[in-house]
Amino acid sequence: MGKFRLGLIINPLAGLGGSVALKGSDGVAAEALAKGAVPKAHLRMQQALAVIELYKDRIEVITASGDMGETIAKQMGFTTRVVYQAPQQTQAQDTQKVVAELLNETLDLLLFAGGDGTARDVYAIADDNIPVLGVPAGVKIHSGVYGITPHASGMVVKMLLERDLVSLMSADVMDIDEAAFRTGVVRAKRFGEMLVPAEPRYVQAVKMGGKESDELVLADIAAEAIEQMEDNLCIIGSGNTVGAVMSELGLENTLLGVDLIQDQALVASDLSANELLQLTENKTLKLFITLIGGQGHVLGRGNQQLSPELVRRVGKDNIVILATKTKLKALDGRPLIVDSGDPELDKALTGYYKVITGYHDYVMYQVANPDLA
Template identity: 55%
Template sequence: MLKKTFKVGLIINPFAGIGGALALKGSDGAEIRAKALALGAEKKALDKTRVALTEILPLQQQVHIYTASGDMGETLAQAMGFNYSVVYHPATEQSEGHDSELAAKAMLDEKVDLLLFTGGDGTARNICKVVDFSVPVLGIPAGCKIHSGVYAITPQAAGRVVAQMIQGQIVSLTQADVMDIDEDLFRQGRVNARQFGEMHVPTELRYMQAVKMGGKESDELVLADIAAYIIELMDEYSEHYFIMGSGSTVEFIMQELGLANTLLGVDLVKGGQLVASDLTAQQLFERVNHQATKLVITLIGGQGHVFGRGNQQLSPQVLRSVGKENILLVATKSKLNNLGGKPLISDSGDIKLDAELAGLMTVITGYRDQVLYPLADLQ
């Protein structure tokens, strides 16, 4: 079991769904909320959030919640006995959409493992403006309009997925749409829904890929998918250096690029071209220090080591320069499955860095296909 505390960002839109029972066709806008409250509407977002959080109560000693004051999260976290920190205070008691955005920014600063939010499509739009793909998100459905794919099917389902993540179980990351409709047009009987963005959402894992048969041919197909995605990222980040780590998975990507590869060494690519081969740790650091850089690395099959086995060129100095957010960990799902549930391991030679890297890691397992897998905190 991971020792590292799982950090949950929690944002509740207390007014989500407040206009639904009164047929107000939504809850967006201060006037609508004021009218709903005047008509005796009940705020149910906290109750729905409580249902979700109840699923993780048995794990509360492994969790720290970062939230906003009052009914945006603090009230419930305190009442349920969670360890929590308030990182945002709305200016008024009746919070608005911009408060969700500012709260999300504050939680990103805390480097939360998951941003959990309660609301409807309007709240999802607010979160998406800030988060994009920087952290997994999960919505607890409470709004009048739930067109977006970032929400769990029920509050209880949301809590169960969070519980899986806390326990270090593998969950898939899905790229889900954020949708919303024009409430004014909706009140006139017209539905005009459109996409406003996408975010990464954790889902219950359907672990082995049923569409690909077992054996070497399957792995080659999956590796081709992984390579296609990495090459697409190289095109997107053409001004970035890409450090290509050791191992056969990375070698396959280099073959797809048509570039010479150092199987047991570290190479450097930029703009789809080989810049340098078989670099030492010092040479690598001198190249990438203060430069936009991404690291493509795989794990040792059967052992789970990511750093410290056969890639000592990736020194703590280099890894700190690159940053955890720029590590592109690649592996087939069968390679992860062969770990038998054991966590990944970092043995970089810097105990503090290993602890900083611990937690859920995003692993690229196919073309725009990713899963979350735990990296152990061995302190």
């Protein structure tokens, strides 16, 4: 019996802009690196591949040289064949060139690490008949072709290796205009579909767009959140629901960034991961966050400024989740998800949270990454 032929692509620049508050990486990789961003896409792929390490004798990894796949695959002991020599400084067209080379192979699955921009690059070249799956490593992940976490992506590959009955479905490739995104405007566009393993426990739904229309509900949620701030230094995450808190306080809000307030006054706005660590050292903290509609992620989607170190500093008991009941009902019972980049932290954050859904109104809701159960 032949080996499982796994096409592997890593976008080494994916996610660089998130931790330094650039809202993405497209066209700003050099700026992100200059601000101290550290490439982490290879670590995300490593987390996915770790799930299938026990099966490596049954797998042939077909990939690009160096940081685009070869290095991590060989380090982990996988049989590895290189079909594309990547330059030291990769660009979007390198992903496309790797895909073009992989089309000459008879792949069982194409596994790639990146964000929505990477998914677009794969889609631009990939054959409609090749099953693909993304390992989430970017800032923007609106597309439905990604696992809910890197570990979840690995679990899907494991199911294929164990010959579990896994259906295939067409999933949307989405992306947004990063230039508009950095000014606070979300302008999403559907680019097409790719064939992905249909495993709803592990593969994320496409993000639901649109703002909450019921301003009274948001005002009630904001009023309850403000009562809970007390004397703490408060970290205000991104999104419209949390933005309602800033509006209620009459403070300027970074809709797609992270702000700090104390005593109902703005301390600093649109902060990077390092800036947040510097400003919160030895402080009593509370973190106010919401979920992405349709997906349920509360960490790891568009708020990578909230680093694992910062979240540990805050502590699980000081994480305050805000959401309308409409958003929670739309999850249809699926749990909330944390994908901080640190699987051990993600496990520690599981459990039931008292989600603020109105003024003195709460819903107990579970954070329980299915792939880490």
